[in-house]
Amino acid sequence: MIDYVSLAYLLNIDISDLKSLIGRKLRLMKYRDLEYLVFTREAHGYNEGTVILIGKEPMVIYAYPSIRRLAFLEAASKYMPSDFIVEEKMDGYNVRVVVYNGKLIGITRGGYICPYTTARLSRLYMDKLRGFEQEYPDHVLVGEVVGLENPYVPVEYPEAPRFDLFVFDLMGKDKLKPLSLRDEVVEKYSLRRVRVLGVLSKKDSWRLWEIVDELERDGREGIVIKDPLHRVQPLKYTTVHTNIGDLRSGMKYPFDEGKSFLFPRILRLIAQGYEMKWDRKRLENIAYELGMAILEPAIENLHKRAYGKLIAAEYKLVFPSEEDLSDYLEYMETMGIDIVTSIEGTSEEGIIVRVMKLKQTHNEYGRILETGLSPLD
Ligand code: ATP
Ligand code: MG
Numbered sequence: 001m002i003d004y005v006s007l008a009y010l011l012n013i014d015i016s017d018l019k020s021l022i023g024r025k026l027r028l029m030k031y032r033d034l035e036y037l038v039f040t041r042e043a044h045g046y047n048e049g050t051v052i053l054i055g056k057e058p059m060v061i062y063a064y065p066s067i068r069r070l071a072f073l074e075a076a077s078k079y080m081p082s083d084f085i086v087e088e089k090m091d092g093y094n095v096r097v098v099v100y101n102g103k104l105i106g107i108t109r110g111g112y113i114c115p116y117t118t119a120r121l122s123r124l125y126m127d128k129l130r131g132f133e134q135e136y137p138d139h140v141l142v143g144e145v146v147g148l149e150n151p152y153v154p155v156e157y158p159e160a161p162r163f164d165l166f167v168f169d170l171m172g173k174d175k176l177k178p179l180s181l182r183d184e185v186v187e188k189y190s191l192r193r194v195r196v197l198g199v200l201s202k203k204d205s206w207r208l209w210e211i212v213d214e215l216e217r218d219g220r221e222g223i224v225i226k227d228p229l230h231r232v233q234p235l236k237y238t239t240v241h242t243n244i245g246d247l248r249s250g251m252k253y254p255f256d257e258g259k260s261f262l263f264p265r266i267l268r269l270i271a272q273g274y275e276m277k278w279d280r281k282r283l284e285n286i287a288y289e290l291g292m293a294i295l296e297p298a299i300e301n302l303h304k305r306a307y308g309k310l311i312a313a314e315y316k317l318v319f320p321s322e323e324d325l326s327d328y329l330e331y332m333e334t335m336g337i338d339i340v341t342s343i344e345g346t347s348e349e350g351i352i353v354r355v356m357k358l359k360q361t362h363n364e365y366g367r368i369l370e371t372g373l374s375p376l377d
Contacts, residue, residue, distance in 0.1 A: 002028075002035070002054060004018060004019060006058070007037075007052065007054070007058060010052070010058055010060065011044070011046070011052070011060070012044075013044050017044070021043055021044075022037070025039060025040055025041040025042075025043040026038065026039060026040070026043070027040050029112065029113070029334070031105075031113040031115060031118070031327070031331075032327065034053060034054070034055060034100075034105075034113070035054045036051055036052060036053045036054055036113065037051065037052040037054065038050075038051055038110070038111040038112060039051070039063070039111060040110075040111075046062075046063075047062070047063035047065075048063060048110070048111070049063035049064070049109055049110050049111040050062050050063045050111060051096075051107055051111045051113075053098075053100050053105070055100060055101050056101070059098070059100060059138070060173070061096055061098060061107060061111075061140055062140075062171060062173060062174040063109075063111065064094055064096060064109065064142050064169070064171070065176070065233070067224060067233065067234045067235065067236045068233055068234070068235050068236070069235070069236050069237070069268075070225075070235050070236065070237045071267075071268070071271035071275075072271055072275045073208050073209065073212060073237055073275065074205075074275060076205055076208060076225050076235055076237075077202040077205040079232060079233075079235060080202060080225065080227055080232065081227060081231055081232060082201075082202070082227075083199060083200065083201050083202070083228070084199070084200055084202075084225055084226060084227055084228070085179060085196060085198075085199055085225070085226045085227075085228050086196070086197045086198040086199070086200060086208065086211055086223050086224075086225055087168065087194050087195065087196055087197065087223065087224045087225075087226060088194050088195040088196075088197055088215070088220065088221075088222075088223065088224075089194075089221050089222040089223050089224045089236055089237075089238065090144040090146050090157070090166055090168075090194055090221060091144075091146065091153060091155045091220075091221040091242070092144040092145045092146030092147070092150060092152075092153050092155065092166075093108065093109070093144065093145055093150070093152040093153050094108070094109040094142065094143075094144060095107065095108065095114075095117055095121070095142070095143055095144070095145050095165065096140050096141070096142050096171070097121060097125075097129075097140065097141040097142070097143065097165070098140050098141075099126075099129050099132050099133040100133070101133075102133065103122070103126075104118065104121055104122045104125060104126045104129060105118055106118040106120075106121045106145075108152075112331075112335070114151075114331070115324060115327035115328045115330075115331050116151055116317060116319065116324070116328045117145060119319060119320050119321070119324035119327075119328075120149075120163055120318075120320065121145075121165060122320075123320050124163075124164070124165070125165070125189075125191065128189050128190050128191065129189055131189075132185075132189060136170075136172075136185065138172060138173055139170060139171065139172050139177075139185075140170070140171045140172075141167050141169075141170055141171075141185070141191070142167070142168060142169040142170070142171060143165045143166050143167040143168055143169075143191075143194075144165070144166050144168060144194065145163065145164070145165050146160050146163075146164065146166065147160045147161055147162045147163040147164055148161060148162055148163075148316065149162045149163040149315075149316055149317055149318050150163060150315065150317075151315050151317055151355065154315060154316075160192075162318075163318075164192060165191070165192065166192050166193060166194045167182065167185075167186050167191050167192065167193045167194070168182075168193070168194045168224070169182060170182040170185055175230070176230040177230070178228060178229050178230065179226065179228045179229075179230070180228065194224075197211045197215075197223065198211055199228075208223070208225075211223060212237065212239060215239050216239045216240060216241055219239075219241050219245075220239065220241075220242075221238055221239065221242045222236060222237050222238035222239050222242055223236070223237050224236050225237070238268065240269065240272055240286065243265045243268045243269055243272070244265075244269070244286070244289050244290055244293045245293070246261055246265055247261055247262065247265050247290070247293040247294055248292075248293035248296075248297055249297075250262075251293065251294050251295075251296075251297045251298045252297040252298070252300075252301055252313075252361075253301070253311065253313070253359045253360070253361040254298050254361055254364075255359070255360045255361040255364040255365075256359045256360050256361055258298065258361075262294070266290075269286065269290065273286070301361065301365070302365055302368075302369075305361075305362065305365040305366060305369060306369055310340075310356065310358065310362060311358070311359050311361050311362035311365060312340070312356040312357055312358045312359055312362065313356070313357045313359060314354065314355070314356050315354070315355045315356075315357070316344075316352065316353070316354055316355075317352075317353050317355055318347065318349045318350050318351065318352050318353070319350045319351045319353060320349070320350040321350065321351075322351065324350070325351055325353065329341070337357065338357070338358045339355050339356060339357050339358075340355075340356045340358070341353050341354065341355050341356075342354050
């Protein structure tokens with residue numbers, strides 16, 4: 001039973017307003033015996049992705065703010081008040097980690113407790129994080145989960161090929177805390193942190209090019225530029241390699257990620273071509289890469305569909321226990337996500353499961369093949 005009176009007080013919303021939000025912009029969810037509310041849209045100053053854990057003492061976990069994207073690296077220093085930190089931007093998924101009533105909980109960007117993430121992170125970090133709840137009450141660690149055993153963005157990192165969390169921020173209520181405090185916490189609890197690639201003064205910002213060039217060569221995602229005190233919004237910038245690579249993976253499913261991926265990433269490349277003054281040769285190479293990234297995976301999957309194959313994203317997940325697996329299956333069902341799973345075996349880490357998420361592209365491609373008509377003009 002939800003205690004609306006104390007919840008309304010905690011959120012500073014009228015009881016009647018609070019009740020009317022539920023089912024519209026606030027979704028009631030449950031993970032094991034923990035009930036929680038998710039802001040599925042912005043309301044009363046709470047951003048989408050904000051969560052309220054409804055235990056004996058309810059806790060509000062604020063949404064992680066979105067980060068502005070730079071078109072030109074040149075513009076970075078203009079937005080920073082003084083010396084700034086350049087961190088690696090890692091390509092995985094955003095997770096807010098809290099310890100609540102002695103248990104570790106992993107929350108996705110959208111504000112849902114992901115049973116898989118929670119299970120894996122609990123195995124890795126629950127022992128280390130003992131004490132965090134008492135020492136840093138109302139604080140939330142935010143990090144990127146990367147690695148191949150990942151149900152959202154499976155990308156292999158040599159430093160974490162399978163699954164790990166790299167902390168990039170510490171939040172206290174709705175505020176991003178100074179990076180020095182984040183680092184103190186990371187050290188104290190033996191966590192892992194994203195790499196700091198430089199501390200630059202506004203005069204030195206040309207050095208951003210050195211940093212980005214190196215990431216480009218190593219095929220890494222990009223950078224996030226932060227004021228060490230978080231007085232201003234951070235900025236993000238991604239490599240050409242990533243902008244094209246995203247398209248290649250998105251265009252496997254043109255009617256899913258493909259559509260929304262296309263224009264923003266082309267715009268990033270337009271800005272890069274301009275700012276980096278690509279010569280004819282460079283432009284031709286990149287244009288070829290870009291064209292291939294758009295067409296090749298899309299055509300390949302159309303062939304597959306014509307041969308009767310399923311157009312689905314595949315993930316290999318490892319669940320520490322049977323209970324974690326059944327929690328995940330139930331969660332997928334609640335979220336309305338269609339998946340097909342098969343158990344592949346067990347390892348020391350747990351139960352190895354292959355998960356297939358059917359894509360909308362499967363149906364759209366099917367219709368195109370059947371009717372011979374295009375759904376777009
Ligand atoms: P946005 O977060 O701006 O709404 P998005 O969800 O599309 O956009 P990205 O374009 O990947 O996400 O960029 C922001 C995300 O980058 C953050 O939410 C976070 O998950 C991730 N990230 C990776 N490394 C860092 C880092 N060092 N600092 C901050 N965020 C990072
Ligand atoms: Mg990302």
